[in-house]
Amino acid sequence: MNHAQLKKIAKSGSEKKDRVADNLYIKPLKSGDASFIYRGTVAGKRIEIVLGQFGNGPGQMSLLEAKNQAAELQRQVKEGKNPKLEIKKLAAALKDTFDSVAQDHFEGYCRTIKHPDRPRALYKNHIVKALGDMPVSCITRQMIRNVVNSIDAGDKRTANGNALRLIRKILDHAIELGMLETNVATGINLKSIGVKEESRERNLSFEEIPMVLEILRDHVSWDNYLAFILLLILGVRKNELLQAKWTEFDLEKQIWALPKSRGKTNTSIRIAIPEPLMPILLEVKERSGNSDYLFPARRSGSKTAHIGRDTLNAALSKVFGKENKGKKSKPLPNLFEAAGIEHFTVHDFRRTCASRLADLGTTSDVIEKVLNHVVPGVKGTYNRSDYLQDRLEAQTKLCEKLGIASALVKLTVTDAEVAEEVETQVKSTAEPATITSPAPVSTTNKMAACKSPPPSATNEDSTSPISQSNRPSTLSPIPYNFAPTKDVTYGNSVVFNSLRLSGESLTEATDFISPPPPG
Secondary structure (H helix, E strand, O other), rough: OHHHHHHHHHHOOOOOOEEEEOOOEEEEEOOOOOOEEEEEOOOEEEEEEEEEOOOOOOOEEEHHHHHHHHHHHHHHHHHOOHHHHHHHHHHHOOOEEEHHHHHHHHHHHHHOOOOHHHHHHHHHHOOOHHHHOOHHHHHHHHHHHHHHHOOOOOOOOHHHHHHHHHHHHHHHHHHHHHOOOOOHHHHHHHHHOOOOOOOOOOOOOOOHHHHHHHHHHHOOOOOHHHHHHHHHOOOOOOOHHHEEHHHHEEOOOOOOOOOOOOOOOOOOEEEEHHHHHHHHHHHHHHOOOOOOOOEEEEOOOOOOOEOOHHHHHHHHHHHHHOOHHHOOOOOOHHHHOOOOOOOOOOOHHHHHHHHHHHOOOHHHHHHHHHHHOOOHHHHHOOOOOOOOOHHHHHHHHHHHOOOOHHHHOOOOOOOHHHHHHHHHHHHOOOOOOOOOOOOOOOOOOHHOOOOOOOOOOOOOOOOOOOOHHOOOOOOOOOOOOOOOOOOOOOOOOOOEOOEEEEOOOOOOOOOOOOOOOOO
């Protein structure tokens, strides 16, 4: 083969190896590049060694150079040597393997980051097997591309980008140790390996937020929906919320004390819960049961006691029409696109919070504190105010602007749908049940709302949750066709849509559950 023929093969992107000469092959890649590969047999076992990237440019290998290297490796094989082992032995003797440099890099680097297990896991799962035994001086740009492209990380290829960045850091460390003069990984562009570098500017407008919340309310689980609302108003990071424990909350004072051990910036902060947001938080409290966490794991055998870090991402991805499982994705309707809403991520709720607070006149100092950012320089050193009251007022104003107080009400449901769902639930319950409405939740007695109901209650009590007047005003009275119930024992409640079935003890319920009017 000549150079022109090889160039044509490279552009095919077939990823199928073609024989070039004795023991020399070329493998085209989807990117349009191609690698020279030596292939031989040692002790009856096939071995392959990547020689370099085809081409005449800097850091690339010509056809003649590839033939010479393949011939040299074949000479070693004829002498009874294994070229792969010879390379490893040489690297081990010089202690300049990629793995030795990586471990030295991790020793210092992992002390400075909050989650040292993440780069180590990325290295172990995707990098060390391919590059670990190679001398850093023998690693080529094409080897790195092969490693990065071998990772199946879905459309956005986030893990691919992270792997490339980690390899760059390790090779930079090799330069610091005097093993290299240049870093071959710096010449690899993220876009050239398919990594989408989306600008971090997306935020939801005041016009988009109601539509987004309505779609989420109808198409994600109720727990996920509540989590999205908390992220939108409080502006906290996703993992700060999902890993939160109830011991961090003082529901009576409406304060969340986020410890510095869980904050990204290693700083603690007190977060005031706006009054309109308390019904949401109390709903989360009730749904979490006896768990220590706001959002406990939903499956037995989960790795963590709280829901996983990717749970909300997966839920949002499905509404955007993706199953978030790489090649196994199945087509789903893109509900946001149908509503004219451009793509956004879970993290964009945090940016939305900051942007909309600014629209409402909140100062930059207060917004920075909402986001729990560390303010650099002299200003950050001397201004130690936490702006707690200012943050509370700003976020209360945001709640009111967005109508968060009515977020627990499923506005799109019809009376007939609710009545049918209630009847189905009651018929499937072993014991007779009464119907109560969870919204609006009174926040004048918040702690009481988090406790189990008393063994008995009557509708003569003005605070009884079964009062028809306590039902969301957005829904008209429902003509329930159920017989009055007496002396029902207390049991677990069942939440669905905006209503709740529970087994509270009643003496009579004729003011709420009654036959429909004639006709």
